[in-house]
Amino acid sequence: MIEPLFAFCFDGKVADSIRAAGSPVFILPSARFSRPRQWVAARRKLRDLIERERVDCVVAHSPWALVLFGSAVRKMGRPLVL
Numbered sequence: 001m002i003e004p005l006f007a008f009c010f011d012g013k014v015a016d017s018i019r020a021a022g023s024p025v026f027i028l029p030s031a032r033f034s035r036p037r038q039w040v041a042a043r044r045k046l047r048d049l050i051e052r053e054r055v056d057c058v059v060a061h062s063p064w065a066l067v068l069f070g071s072a073v074r075k076m077g078r079p080l081v082l
Contacts, residue, residue, distance in 0.1 A: 007049055009042055031068060043072040050076055057081070 006018050007026040015025045026049055031042035046069055050058070057079045060066035066082050073080045 005053060005055070007046060033068070039068055043069060047072055047076060050078060 005024045005026065006015070007028050008015050009028050009031045011027050015027070019025050028045045028049075029038060029041045031039040033039065049055070050073070055078060058069070058073045058081075060069065060080065060082050063082065066080070070080055
């Protein structure tokens, strides 16, 4: 059985819609490429989430997310798709 969960670096309408549909939403730290400390923290939180929730596969919803989180996901040995 597939049980989707969602992680965002922001909270807003999309996250609210997903919550309303009954799926879990996790908010990661804000991340901007111009601020390396932010994206390092966001990657760390995503890795923690993947381990804690036993995520089998990660789907990046945009090229931005793929670039930001791709290396962290691949290092964990999880499949990653765009």
